[in-house]
Amino acid sequence: MGTRLYVGNLSFNSTEDAIADVFSQDSRQVKSVSIVTDRETGRARGFAFVEMASEDDARAAITALDGTELDGRTLRVNEAQERQPRRGKPANERRGW
Numbered sequence: 635m636g637t638r639l640y641v642g643n644l645s646f647n648s649t650e651d652a653i654a655d656v657f658s659q660d661s662r663q664v665k666s667v668s669i670v671t672d673r674e675t676g677r678a679r680g681f682a683f684v685e686m687a688s689e690d691d692a693r694a695a696i697t698a699l700d701g702t703e704l705d706g707r708t709l710r711v712n713e714a715q716e717r718q719p720r721r722g723k724p725a726n727e728r729r730g731w
Contacts, residue, residue, distance in 0.1 A: 637692045638714040642681045645705035663687035
């Protein structure tokens with residue numbers, strides 16, 4: 635298990651500081667919080683990534699926080715997965731080429 639966590643179903647009003655406060659409870663150490671935003675509008679997309687100081691802190695955060703509420707929304711907390719490559723047509727087969 636890694637130390638990077640996915641936090642889903644966030645309120646658009648949640649802040650990085652509020653997320654860090656929740657994840658640092660019970661003596662867990664948070665290294666960083668990054669709320670993902672839309673490139674065009676700059677608006678939060680409803681999920682974030684939290685980097686914990688250790689695998690033990692990450693496991694403890696998942697156990698303690700998955701299914702709990704923050705800013706009126708029920709959080710989904712699990713280990714972040716590596717982004718899968720997009721599947722699509724090769725560039726020379728795309729429309730307009």
